[in-house]
Amino acid sequence: MKSPKRRVSAALLTLALVALPAPAAAAPAEAPGAPGTGSAWTTGGKEGFGTSAGTASKVWFTLGQGINHEVYYPTVDVANVQDLQYVVSDGAGFTQLERDHTTKQVTLIDPRSLSYRQTNTATNGRYRITKTHTTDPARATVLIQTRFEVLSGGPLQLYALYNPSLNNSGMGDTGATANGQLVASDGPVSSALAASTGFSKLTSGYSGSASDGYVDLSGNHVLDAQYDSAPASGNLVQLGQIPVGTDTTFTLALGFGGNRAAASATASASLTGGFTAADTAYRSGWHNYLSSLNAVPGSITGAGLTTQYNVALMTLKAHEDKTYLGANVASLTNPWGEAKDANGTGDCGYHAVWSRDLYQVSTAQIAAGDTAAANRSADYLFTVQQRPDGSFPQNTRLDGTNCWTSLQLDEVAFPIVLVWQLQRFDAAMWAKVKKSADFLVSRGPSTPQERWEENGGYSPSTIAAEIAGLICAADIAERNGDTASANTYRTTADQWQAQVTGWTFTTTGPLGDGRYFERIDGNGNPNDGQHIFLQNGGGNHDERAIIDAGFLELVRLGVKPAADPDVAAALPEVDSTLKVNTPNGPMWYRYNHDGYGETASGGPYTGAGIGRLWPLLTGERGEYELANGRSASAHLATMAAAANPGYLIPEQVWDRASTGGFTFGEGTGSATPLAWSMAQFVRLAHSIDAGAPVETPSVVKQRYANGCASVSAQFSVNATTTWGQNIFVVGDRPELGSWNPANAVPLSSVNYPQWTGTVGLPKDTTFQYKYLRKEGDAVTWESGANRVATATGCTLALTDTWRP
Incomplete structure (x- = not known):
């Protein structure tokens, strides 16, 4: 969907040109449509993930569905990305998300490192995207070395579609274009998306609205509107076109920092250092850990x-x-x-x-x-x-x-x-x-x-x-x-x-x-x-x-x-x-x-x-x-x-x-x-x-090891009762209530008229006990002398009959 264009009359334009000594710079375009549609996370079924083995690089990436899922920074409980993936268009007949229109393969390319490669081949046979993931061990940057191959019917256009959800929220982000990068922020977390090739087009907008770059691109397969900033908090979506030919390899860098300038500097430094150097250091960190x-x-x-x-x-x-x-x-x-x-x-x-x-x-x-x-x-x-x-x-x-x-x-x-x-x-x-x-x-x-x-x-x-x-x-x-x-x-x-x-x-x-x-x-x-x-x-x-x-x-x-x-x-x-x-x-x-x-x-x-x-x-x-x-x-x-x-x-x-x-x-x-x-x-x-x-x-x-350090005394007494009456066992041990009816151990009537219950007692202890009946506040003790037993073995079975 195209964005509305501002029109002015020829007379007003002539007056403006006469009144001003020099042409004025065009005002940056602000994205409409805030806050955009609601936001969600991605499936919990990850296919790969990674982070540097050391503590200097406080960023973690996750992979699934052939794309990048949540990215965590500066701690492992702060998610900042819903997804990051590529969009491919021929500029006339189709626009495709790589998540939805490719067959996918994920490969662990180093058996001693969390190094993953995603290979996504278009279901229509037109292109293949190969992505190798690492983090910069010295910085909070996720690096994605990407090879884009046109397999038939070129030329094709490639875009990076970035859906930030900074600081554990998908609705509080603002974004802009700055120094050829896409920057975004939400409170103490900022991100910057940069490409080693640079971007030929950049835009920031709000998900599902007319300013959403993917919505615009899907309409006629051309990115018509480019918004330099999305200053209102919302569900930010950023899109950048990457210049590609029939077989192009480049590096995408997603850097983080406490503000936009810091995030941008981080991404730029990682790109300057190069993917190969970062990836070599990344793998070496994991190799050394396993060797320890x-x-x-x-x-x-x-x-x-x-x-x-x-x-x-x-x-x-x-x-x-x-x-x-x-x-x-x-x-x-x-x-x-x-x-x-x-x-x-x-x-x-x-x-x-x-x-x-x-x-x-x-x-x-x-x-x-x-x-x-x-x-x-x-x-x-x-x-x-x-x-x-x-x-x-x-x-x-x-x-x-x-x-x-x-x-x-x-x-x-x-x-x-x-x-x-x-x-x-x-x-x-x-x-x-x-x-x-x-x-x-x-x-x-x-x-x-x-x-x-x-x-x-x-x-x-x-x-x-x-x-x-x-x-x-x-x-x-x-x-x-x-x-x-x-x-x-x-x-x-x-x-x-x-x-x-x-x-x-x-x-x-x-x-x-x-x-x-x-x-x-x-x-x-x-x-x-x-x-x-x-x-x-x-x-x-x-x-x-x-x-x-x-x-x-x-x-x-x-x-x-x-x-x-x-x-x-x-x-x-x-x-x-x-x-x-x-x-x-x-x-x-x-x-x-x-x-x-x-x-x-x-x-x-x-x-x-x-x-x-x-x-x-x-x-x-x-x-x-x-x-x-x-x-x-x-x-x-x-x-x-x-x-x-x-x-x-x-x-x-x-x-x-x-x-x-x-x-x-x-x-x-x-x-x-x-x-x-x-x-x-x-x-x-x-x-x-x-x-x-x-x-x-x-x-x-x-x-x-011998089965018990104490004895499981299993009490069973045959006692007939009327409705509302219950049977208890009480004795001279603390575990048996120390002869206090209020602390007597209740027995179960599930096998009535047998009343049963189990009490743990110290091994080799001789103890005395009796049964009593309660009905409301009334307590009736069974007759006769105290019963006597010794806790031996691991299980002691005591089978008795109520003495009226």
Whole structure:
């Protein structure tokens, strides 16, 4: 659509020429149409990404759909670009976006560097665009070496179409032409787009409006209007024509700075230095990093997976911020970002820091030999994220401010475990660990949310982390002379270890033989049929019917022995309900009725969908198999097979026959890469070589290696009651209420007239107990002498009959 032209009469023009001694310069054209259409991000399914290995260049690029997606600067949680791609026109008959009109191939061109090349060939056979990506290790510049080839029917015109979304917002940008570059700004972030050839035409406008250069170009395949500035805040779009022939190679530079002048100077300096020099230094940085690590595991080299392993390690390092050292975001993506508002709403996406994910990354880095990175993360956790009460938030932005606002107790425990694994036993760290351990004792074991971040209650996976955290904290306490705290932590952990099965293992479930761990239980009574409302659109269900494989944390963290019979008994239900054999190997759902994934038709998740398969769960299962002396090589191979051509392992993969652009067993539009997935791959590889899970804290495993440090006392009493009456057990131990009826342990009537319940007791302790009946405020004790028992073994079954 052409812009309106200003007309003046010949008489007025003559008068003006007479009145002025010299011709006046033409006024710069300001783009109309602000603020333009609304803005969104791009799909979370990235095919490649990169950043320099050093800290001087604070810029990260992502690739997908054959083009550049989000670019982050100056920190890894600030997105500044929706997309950057080329537009091709013949000037008369067609105008095409390379994203929409080409067949695409992405290639990792250096197996020891995050160096990617995109090759896009026009579906009409007219042209090919080959792009090689790097960042300038000395500056905040993304460099794109581009070869444009006309394959038939030239000449053709080439344009760079840049859609900035600076400072995490797509609607606050202003832009202009300056010194032959396209510059833009939003608050503290500015960008400059420059080309080594220069631009022959430049324009800035507002998306979807008449000033949008792509809209103008699409109208008649000619760029008619050029606007020198777009001064009103809005959804800025910038377009620059690049002079090309039939085979032209040039470099595009996207530089960033605190203002437009700084961004422009950065882009210009990178172009002056040249793509080859920057790319050589970029690759050398990654080569040196990989060379500083432990030898590649035999499980990797023997399976031909060295490139996959190296990319996984580089991915973990690349997700660490360069200002807030030790802060690794979960993913450089915004899952299903194409359906998410980018209008400055403050959505963190996955570029936030979860202490749980950081633990996963750090344990992989420890195994690979990058203990320096893991130590930086431990310092970040306890310096930036830890709250005064010892808790850790659900997740944060890099500066420690809340992103989401819930509390997950495994995220309080994992930093303690990490510190223990790093042998950070000094007094200063102990003072911080004590706060977190005390918080766990006072708030656990029930958690406001478990690791899938949606529901609260008694979670096997969370309780496993809490127990491991307390045992690690006890060891650190003892090393610092605080035996009282050490005793408190161990006693609490032992009680929870003895009771975790009683809280979360149902014997009356509707799946399989009815005996398995639930995903989560609201009140610690796994047989009462309480309902759970899944917070992602998954519906309302009997909690006994919702399972996941989170209970395997009990083995991986050393809380239960590898051959624990209850853990083994739960696997058939997990596999029959959650396992899918994909073309790439077996994978598992998070849990049944999960609603976190694409819709049935493959549309983006916007609050309800169908949960898909998670490759990292294949890795977790592999660690369990290793702990039991079985092979996990197939699990490692499956994880590698789930990676895309850029060697990036996704959060989720498509779970059924290929349809709607998705391939069975391949990544979806969720988060690719997910740092946790890449970390699990690395850790599993080292675990295979070690013959056991390398993340298992030895101090935890040693305590519970014989199956228990305390005894799971399982009370069962046959008692008939009338409506409104309930049966309790009480005794001389604190765990049994210390003879106080108000603190008596409630029993379940699910198998009425048998009333049952489980209590964790210290081993080899002789105790006394009795049953009592409550009806409102009235308490009736059973008759006869106190019952006496001794807590021996790991499980103590007490079968009694009410004595009237």
